[in-house]
Amino acid sequence: MASNLPTLRIGPITLDFPVVQAALSGYSDSPMRTIARRMGASYSLCEVMLDQFLVAYKERKRTSHYLHISDEEHPVAGQLMGAEPEQFGPAALKLVEAGFDVIDINFGCPVKKVLGRCRGGFHLSQPDVALEIVERVRDAVPAEIPVTLKMRRGIDDTAESREMFFKIFDGAYERGVVAVTVHGRTVMQRYIGPSRWDFLRELKQHAGDRVILGSGDLFTAQSCLDMMAYTGVDGVTVARGAIGNPWIFSQARALARGEALPDPPSxxxxxxxxxxxxxxxxxxxxxxxxxxxxxxxxxxxxxxxxxxxxxxxxxxxxxxxxxxxxxxxxxYASDAPGVHPTIDEPAPVMAGEVA
Known part of the structure; x- marks a missing residue:
């Protein structure tokens, strides 16, 4: 039985289901991505890699896992993060040479160490540099390789931050980015407090036909469908909710077919x-x-x-x-019912609610 949800397009790539596995630092290596694909994720992104590491990369036994891709993973994206614009183009080419089908640029990481080194979410505070990075990546990789972007809704909730967000968001599409994933928290929030789905709803109305994926507070299959229904985004990326629970993807597919939520795996x-x-x-x-x-x-x-x-x-x-x-x-020697994981996270904020 087919899904009631539309397909998701990442440039020339058509995905049969709009729920994908996000990039997860320290987690989304090839084994995790392979398991997620087998369990129903239509697409996945590798853990973020630094431009400096990639530019200097020489395959050795201790580092070969970073660029390993199994045959069954495709399509799969390589995610890139760094500080200096001039390193992004050569680094992106290394990901293409390794076999990644999409290049994703990370302007969303909120980790203190990353921000202190002017990487990740820091770029949301400097639109001109961010857009130069986008240009350099788009110019460096072959035309058939889609370039995408990961953002948060801003550095913070100031008017200045909002203005910078939209300058980068609109400018990225103008420079050839085919899809943007937006997390409903600010950089300064990190993972504290709720994700604002209202912002994603407003953003999709602003974006029109441009492809947006939503992120933030997706810990159940139902929340994936709820985000798409409420905000109108074209797809969602499951991050922490997929660690140790790859069944979230097959469960989302079942719900999208109009079936009841499957029992947790035995x-x-x-x-x-x-x-x-x-x-x-x-x-x-x-x-x-x-x-x-x-x-x-x-x-x-x-x-x-x-x-x-x-x-x-x-x-x-x-x-x-x-x-x-x-x-x-x-x-696990004998069979018995499993349980759904406990969700100890704040609920997303939607219209009329106060954080």
Whole structure:
């Protein structure tokens, strides 16, 4: 049964479903992206990479995972962040050469260390530099490679910040960007407080036919559909809500077909996905090096287990390569119903509400 939602276009690329996996620093590597695609995400973005790193990049065993793309991931975007405009073009070309289908420029990261180095969300405070970066990337990569942008709704909620946002937003499309993802929080908010979906609604009305993806407070399949229905955005990117819960994509597809929300995955279904995620990570990083990366995911996967605190503790105690299999044998050996993860996040702010 087909989705009741329209397809999503990223330049020449047509996606069959408008719910995609966002770029997630420290998370959205090739194994996570592969699992997300298998579970229903129509598209994904890699964890953000620095221009300086890419310009100097020489493939070595310890760094090869950054540019690894599995055959089943396409289309997939490479996300780029940096400070100096002149480095963005050569860095973007490295991503194209690695096989990424789309180049996404990050003007949204709110992390203090990033802002202090004049990267990410800092560029929302300097429209001329931001638009120079867009021009350099668009000029550097082949015409058939779409260029997209990630933004927040501004540095803060001042009138000056709003003016700078719209100068960058409109200017980016004029310079060849085909889609912009906008997070409903400001840079200064980071991840504190609610996301303002009203801003996304206003922005889509302003943008008209230009493609916008919404971001912020998407922790359930229903919230993905709610954001599109309320704001009118063309698609949504699921970030933190997809860590350890790739089922959010198949659940969103079911809701879009008019079906009831599927039950959370059973323990055996969880076991299969966790085991495959670990297998892909071991294949990419090696049995020892994958442990720190997979520990972060396992903590999130444990939230779908009815005994999540005990399962989380066991996953965190894994210190030896392959010992995670003992955790699966202990907690996922027999089938039982899973649970939907607890959402401990503020609700988005919509018309008539006060933050």
């Amino acid at each position: 323990l055996l279904e969880q076991r299969d996905v966790i085991a495959e995620h670990y297998r892909l990570a071991e294949e990419l990083y090696g049995a020892d090096r994958c442990l720190p990366t997979m520990r972060k995911f396992a903590i999130k996967y444990s939230q779908l287990h009815p005994q999540q605190l005990e399962v989380r503790q066991d996953f965190c105690s894994v210190k030896q390569a392959g010992a995670w299999r003992e955790v699966l044998d202990r907690w």
